[in-house]
Amino acid sequence: MSRPIVISGPSGSGKSTLLKKLFAEYPNKFGFSVSNTTRKPRPGEVDGTDYHFTTVDEFKKAIDEGKFIEWTQFSGNYYGTSYKAVEDVSKQGKKCLLDIDMYGVKAVKASHLNARYLFLRPPSIETLKERLENRGTETPESIQKRLSAATAEIEYAETGAHDRVIVNDDLERAYSEFKDFILAED
């Protein structure tokens, strides 16, 4: 089984944008570990593809049953990655990519998954704020929460916890580095 790749970075750093490009270029090579969440779907999000959308009760039950590699609570919602989500990807013969936050990174590091770690960094907090505002999906309160979480994420990355840090300034350059890291070990 190829090593799973953990992709983290502040909300708005561009993880979805880069992953979308990667999946467009390599439609069959990679599989996303589909996270569970109790947050409401955004318009266009599909259950089982973007997330497994669950109730708070279902989520708590799965925590008690030890089904998660990692889980966290953020902006009032639960998010988690189940062992099953990672296994499902390997069963399809694909390389597993995980999109998780710093608490998830720490939990995966403490698990038996022999993963590689990539951190996506925004050029600055100011740029991150502009991108979140322009994305048009967040309230001002939600942007504030994401920005303070971003500061903690960046400080954690500065401890050298990841194998690779990529600054997402120019999208094409960032994508090329992103792809190189992900394809480095097949």
Ligand SMILES: Nc1ncnc2c1ncn2[C@@H]1O[C@H](COP(=O)(O)OP(=O)(O)OP(=O)(O)O)[C@@H](O)[C@H]1O
């Ligand atoms: N290099 C870039 N230059 C300019 N804008 C960018 C760049 N990369 C991403 N963006 C824009 O920044 C916004 C945030 O990106 P994206 O939604 O991919 O972030 P994310 O890390 O997936 O966030 P979340 O964790 O909240 O899902 C999007 O509107 C996206 O189009």
